[in-house]
Amino acid sequence: MSYVSEQLEALRAKNANQPEFLQTATEVLTSLEPVFDANPEYEKNAIIERITEPERQVIFRVPWVDDNGKVQVNRGFRVQFSSALGPYKGGLRFDPSVNISVIKFLGFEQIFKNSLTGLPIGGGKGGADFNPVGKSDMEIMRFCQSFMTELFRHIGPNTDVPAGDMGVGGREIGYMMGQYKRIRDCYDGTLTGKGTANGGLAGRAEATGYGIVFYAREMLKHFGEEIKGKTVVVSGFGNVTWGTVQKLDQLGAKVITISGPDGYILDEDGVTGDKIDYLLELRASGKNICSPYAEKYPNAKFFKGEKPWGVKADLYIPCATQNEIRIDDAKAMVANGTKFLCEGSNMPTTNEAIEYLQSNGVVVGPSKAANAGGVACSCIEMSQNAEHTIFTEEDVYKKLEAIMVNIFKQSVAACEKYNLGDNLVAGANIAGFERVAQAMLIQGIC
Secondary structure (H helix, E strand, C coil): CCHHHHHHHHHHHHCCCCHHHHHHHHHHHHHCHHHHHHCHHHHHCCHHHHHCCCCEEEEEEEEEECCCCCEEEEEEEEEEEECCCCCEEEEEEECCCCCHHHHHHHHHHHHHHHHHCCCCCEEEEEEECCCCCCCCHHHHHHHHHHHHHHHHHHCECCCEEEEEECCECHHHHHHHHHHHHHHHCCCCCCCCCCCHHHCCCCCHHHHHHHHHHHHHHHHHHHCCCCCCCCEEEECCCCHHHHHHHHHHHHCCCEEEEEEECCEEEECCCCCCCHHHHHHHHHHHHCCCCHHHHHHHCCCCEEEECCCHHHCCCCEEECCCCCCCECHHHHHHHHHCCCCEEECCCCCCECHHHHHHHHHCCCEEECHHHHCCHHHHHHHHHHHHHHHCCCCCHHHHHHHHHHHHHHHHHHHHHHHHHCCCCCCHHHHHHHHHHHHHHHHHHHHCCC
16 A cells, blocks of 8 residues: 555544545645655655644634624634644635534645745634624624634734635724734734735735636646637636636636526626626625626526536636535536636535546646635735835736746646646645645654
């Protein structure tokens, strides 16, 4: 039995009730087989055993009072996975689906995503099983303050720098920052994704979406095609989707779908112009988006309770949540003749679906590479805070584009080094892993 197979078997036994974590660990580690064959020192130094076990896991209760005066209790998490490259860096997710498996999957992915940026940041993730949908501003403020009252003791500018994720935007970051500052009596930039009035980065809200499109552009270019004129199916309706749709529109692509919890919209006229601005209004409302969109733009069709993956397109970009593309969706994409899938959200495609797509000639741009623009800009925000300066949007976009282009080049270089053909998923895994593994060797057994 190979080193990878042996360790995957041990991981499954130790984490039997953590399907999301096991899914990402399997996807990453199986693609690293040639790396371990070429570098026996990795097995000797137990790199898999160490990199798959978080350095620290914190689980805590979050008591808060709702608008009716009733005490509510949620569960909070922070998993500090790897500090080999720098302070832990990764978002906070507020969603009822949050549990230790979800946070560990996100944190494990974050190690390699952060490594690919080339920036000095380690991997971590956190959040709570709190649902912000339907809550008042005061309820969200009280929850965020209670959450930070415990989390503050585990974070800091040189230790762990959280940001936003699903359910955590500028409002939530602002409330948490206020409580952190109040407790710590310092203004040190520990949280990123802040509003610009609080030292946040100009252009941060759209950074993840822009980065996805920069990566997709490089992917298409590598295979002799351009993004201009392509028809694109996009899922989701949050900041990632908004930034993705906006940049695709700027580069001349035509987005024909968006989606939400209520279903999806097919707009064959294209999601463009004021429709993109309307996405922001819908996002801020905290309500379902598809039916209001269809009411405002009658040429658009609303498909209640469905996903958009059966719609024919040149390029698919999932931007909603994990495992939204399954084997039947992959079969529909192949039947529609698509050549490209670029993952916008974290682990949006099941391992089975990825394997099917690749075996049928579809190029998959993995999320840990394509989605890295958000955390890259969070690190730029850390730099801005540390230097007590301000970067312009133009500065940010220029840095972001350069980082995303380099991430794609790293992935291609790894494919060439290990004779992986067009397997960009394995290429990104290897490029991200090798930087972390070398840092771990240098630092000794720790």
